[in-house]
Amino acid sequence: MTNDKQLKALLDTIERNLTDWIPIGVKELGVKSPAYCLFLWYQDFSDDFTPHYGIATQELLDAINSTHFVDPFDKFEMIWRPQQCADLDAPGRLVLDECDIVETEVEACYEILAKRAEIFEEDSENEDEIQEDELGDEEDLDEEELDEEELDEDEEAIEKEFQALAPFREMMHRVGKNLQQVDWAKIMPISDNFIILVGDYVGYWLAEDFEECVSRPKIDSLIAQGLLMVPPEDE
Helix, strand or coil: CCHHHHHHHHHHHHHHHHHHHHHHHHHHHCCCCCEEEEEEEECCCCCCCCCEEEEEEHHHHHHHHCCCCCCHHHHHHHHHCHHHCCCCCCCCCCEEEECHHHHHHHHHHHHHHHHHHCHHHHHHHHHHHHHHHHHCCCCCCCHHHHHHHHHHHHHHHHHHHHHHCHHHHHHHHHHHHHHCCCCHHHCCCEEEEEEEEEEECCCCCHHHHHHHHCCHHHHHHHHHCCCCCCCHHHC
8 A cells, every 4th residue: 555545544544533432532521511612632743643632611711711811812822722831720620631542543644744754854864963063163153143043943843844744634624623513512511602623732833723623703703702812813
């Protein structure tokens, strides 16, 4: 089986299994407070590629809304990136679990995507270049120039990952759309502003993912309720 055919078969299997299993997994969590969001997170090219899902509840949202933030943006970080808020200490804490049902297929999928984009090969080459620079003669660079170089390299690496993960991200967005057809009120209590949001676990591409997952009327409604500061694509 060629890589393209293997990748498609893996993506189809992951999509089907997640679509069927997520409602079952969510129901088993036994969430009591109405949920304002079902998060489904994919990973970047880190050590663990397995997707996670999380339930953020109205109880958590109420606690966030009642908190004073020096920087208003921190409020929206807690609402839409709760998995990245290590200091989050509020009632209704995020309920988080792993989608281990597709762990094997996801590992195989990421291996194909990484080889296609030469993700890990390039990392090894960069490490060799750094070691050579350390051993050889270096031109003196001031800290500002070094910071700019590192920033450019980081942005290039993030963009490369974004492009490399495109087939997987598109599949995950399809899962999100499939899950929108589920009658979630029969699975767990949900709030009036309930949404399903598929995004990367770190939150680099929240704006792009938000646009793919959430309709414009729903986005406008969230803005009107003070749950979004601006349309995601304008951030």
